[in-house]
Amino acid sequence: MEEKNLKKKHEKQLIGRIAIAYNHMYKILTKEQTFLPASLPGNYHFQVQHEADYPAVGDWVVFHQLPNEDKAMIKEVLPRTSKFSRKTAGVAVKEQIIATNIDYLFIVTSMNEDFNIARIERYLVAAQHSGALPIIILTKADLCEDKGWILDQLLLLGVDFTMVSMFQPESVEVIKDYLIGGKTGTFVGSSGVGKSTLINLLTNEERMKVGNIREDDQKGRHTTTHRELIQLGDGYIIDTPGMREFQLWEDDINIGESFTDIQALSEQCKFRNCSHHKEVGCAVQQAIDEGKITEKRLSSYFKLERELIMLEKRRAKQEKKRMKTTNKKKSARYE
Ligand SMILES: Nc1nc2c(ncn2[C@@H]2O[C@H](COP(=O)(O)OP(=O)(O)OP(=O)(O)O)[C@@H](O)[C@H]2O)c(=O)[nH]1
Ligand SMILES: [Zn+2]
Incomplete structure (x- = not known):
């Protein structure tokens, strides 16, 4: 026992x-x-309550x-x-963590006919949910x-932006500046x-320094370059498949759509708890009558509202179930 304690003390944290x-x-x-393979001690699995508790x-x-x-x-x-x-809203509500401790969400969009302010707004909502600065x-x-016309629209958003081009490599230096100080x-x-293209421009030098990392898998030895967490100066870039796929779940209900227009209108409704259906003095219905917003927009707002209520209900139910089983486990321990 003593020897074990001694060993523990000498284990460097x-x-x-x-x-x-x-x-x-x-x-x-x-x-x-260096990249060090790591695993979790067996008892870790008994201590976690949610998938989100895992590293x-x-x-x-x-x-x-x-x-x-x-x-x-x-x-x-x-x-x-x-x-x-990402909150997967299947039968069970599960939170799947994509990446953590991110200071800046760089929303990349090209300056051509694909430019879409609504898409940027959805990413801004996602940033707000995450705690990262867009x-x-x-x-x-x-x-x-x-x-x-692009800059005019962006100025209205009140979010920092910068222009880059692969033909002007120095244009990406601004991004490095954001990462100064371990960001x-x-x-x-x-x-x-x-x-x-952007990440390659940013990391060219560093990657050559780090080189490739050998990794074993069932198929034998092969070489891969791990680029999911990249050190850049004293800062970091996270580039995981999960973040890459982020675009696919723009419609997820946890990101939803920003309905700031409807929220602003509802503050002018006569009744504070107005449901915006048939109430007297409903500013939202009035805006529809005046053609300021469409019926369709209001109905997608209602849809999101319903989905959030469902999600919340399911979450509460799960929480109750979880409490029940942990209490059972606890009392079993004292038997
Ligand atoms: N003219 C021009 N072309 C660019 C610029 N940056 C990237 N491209 C081109 O745009 C194409 C797509 O660039 P990628 O960097 O692969 O785009 P991506 O966002 O990583 O795309 P996914 O991997 O599908 O997510 C490539 O053919 C690039 O050469 C730029 O500043 N100017
Ligand atoms: Zn109303």
């Missing part, structure tokens, strides 16, 4: 950052900028390195400052002859807007 998470197996980016890409973790082995055991996930998650990156500035950024945007 280290801090690193989850670079890859797959099936509860991890790679930690260490202070020495995720971007998490800072306390770990110890196994003696004489290039392997680590994760002890603890440090509190998250922000998180991107920055809009306008790519392919070289292809854009008339920038005025973390991640990129979202539709396919083809130029995210990879």
